[in-house]
Amino acid sequence: MSKIPHGARMRFHxxxxxxxxLWFTLLCNLLLSCxxxxxxxxxxxxxxxxxxxxxxxxxxxxxxxxRYEIWRERQGAHERVVEAMLKQKPDALVILGDMVFxxxxxxxxxxxxxxxxxxxxAGIPAFPIFGNHEYLRSSRDAQVNVRxxxxxxxxxxxxxxxxxxxxxxxxxxFERISSTMRQQQKHWYDSTLRALEMDxxxxxxxxxxxxxxxxxxxxxxxxxxxxxxYVPGFLRTAKSRLWLSGHSHAYERFRVEGxxxxxxxxxxxxxxxxxxxxxxxxAHVGVPRRNRTLSxxxxxxxxxxxxxxxxxxxxxxxxxxxxGQGAATDQ
Numbered sequence: 356m357s358k359i360p361h362g363a364r365m366r367f368h369x370x371x372x373x374x375x376x377l378w379f380t381l382l383c384n385l386l387l388s389c390x391x392x393x394x395x396x397x398x399x400x401x402x403x404x405x406x407x408x409x410x411x412x413x414x415x416x417x418x419x420x421x422r423y424e425i426w427r428e429r430q431g432a433h434e435r436v437v438e439a440m441l442k443q444k445p446d447a448l449v450i451l452g453d454m455v456f457x458x459x460x461x462x463x464x465x466x467x468x469x470x471x472x473x474x475x476x477a478g479i480p481a482f483p484i485f486g487n488h489e490y491l492r493s494s495r496d497a498q499v500n501v502r503x504x505x506x507x508x509x510x511x512x513x514x515x516x517x518x519x520x521x522x523x524x525x526x527x528x529f530e531r532i533s534s535t536m537r538q539q540q541k542h543w544y545d546s547t548l549r550a551l552e553m554d555x556x557x558x559x560x561x562x563x564x565x566x567x568x569x570x571x572x573x574x575x576x577x578x579x580x581x582x583x584x585y586v587p588g589f590l591r592t593a594k595s596r597l598w599l600s601g602h603s604h605a606y607e608r609f610r611v612e613g614x615x616x617x618x619x620x621x622x623x624x625x626x627x628x629x630x631x632x633x634x635x636x637x638a639h640v641g642v643p644r645r646n647r648t649l650s651x652x653x654x655x656x657x658x659x660x661x662x663x664x665x666x667x668x669x670x671x672x673x674x675x676x677x678x679g680q681g682a683a684t685d686q
Contacts, residue, residue, distance in 0.1 A: 396500075397468045399481040401507020402410035404446045409518040412440045412479075415451030415565075415601030417622035419466055419489050428578060432652040432673050433470050433623030439671045441473060442652050448479050448515055451601035451619060452486025452565035459496035468504075481505065482515045484524045486565040486601060490531040512540045518659050519558040521551050527566040529580050541584060548592045558662050561671065562589050567600035567618045569609050569637045571645060574627040577604055577636065596664050597657075605629050606650040607641040608669060615640075615666065621653035651659045 402510065417433055454504070455463035484504055489497040500510055511526040525544060529537055551557045566578035568586050578600075589595045590612050598616045604627040607618040620627075628647045629635070651670035658665045 368638055387446040397471050399475050399505050403476045403517050407518050409446040411447050411640045411657045412445035413449045414622040416453045416620035416624040418453045418624045420625045427535040436622050436652055436671050444590035448481040452484045452489040457538050458489035459492040484563050485511050485526050490528050494531050519658050521557045521560055523562045524613040525564045527564040548588050552592055559592045561597045563599045566602050570631040571635050572603035572627045582655050606653050619655050
């Protein structure tokens with residue numbers, strides 16, 4: 356059983372060269388967005404489905420690789436992940452953030468609108484959280500563009516209940532929201548968990564936050580503030596069953612005090628390698644890893660079974676790996 360190390364600080368693996376390339380990419384996207392073709396945004400159903408026996412899909416990190424990120428993977432699996440999800444015939448969709456590369460870029464949103472049009476057209480209710488890429492250039496544009504597509508999302512933190520499962524959706528982009536908003540969200544989060552614990556209509560609680568409290572990614576680190584401020588209340592709440600994150604473009608699963616923590620960042624973004632077992636930050640659930648590996652692109656399917664959750668990993672086939680990228684391995 357993995358314990359979250361208290362007092363552990365975030366460690367970053369980005370090189371100075373990578374940071375320079377990222378800023379160059381943002382500048383190019385800004386210039387191109389001035390000439391981007393305007394499209395009609397998709398609009399998702401915002402009413403939660405009713406009934407029992409619901410099947411809820413989960414997808415994270417669907418942002419496309421920027422045309423200038425020449426050092427990143429370009430597998431183009433976005434459409435296949437969406438197609439695989441539609442074949443599951445879900446009753447609802449939870450989106451774990453990073454829908455686009457740049458939340459202020461019209462061309463990125465046009466790509467997303469085209470990608471997700473079949474989902475909106477099928478009338479599948481969708482409930483997103485905000486990732487760091489939504490905020491990449493402008494917090495205001497992030498909220499405007501998300502709300503155009505998800506009219507039911509009036510705040511960057513909220514709850515949605517389906518089949519006696521309450522999803523507590525939080526905003527983990529702490530550096531992009533004010534200190535007042537951070538305090539307001541934390542107060543809301545604590546009071547919401549207490550209320551749900553007493554509410555007989557809720558049998559299972561799932562917390563969704565883009566930045567993972569635990570990850571063995573080679574590219575991103577544990578979210579320190581999530582660990583310190585949000586995970587303890589989750590672990591104290593008896594109905595808590597599952598914590599969902601993205602940000603690490605991989606599939607990872609951990610268990611802490613009988614609860615599952617799953618990173619599901621396989622929606623199409625360029626994948627991150629995971630550490631080999633001899634260099635882990637956290638013990639993981641799954642097959643041993645002798646080498647650093649890539650997860651398959653994937654989605655999750657969740658169903659409630661009385662007071663528990665059945666969680667299915669749905670891997671999505673991809674093309675042969677490009678030179679030097681390694682094979683995708685299920686974790």
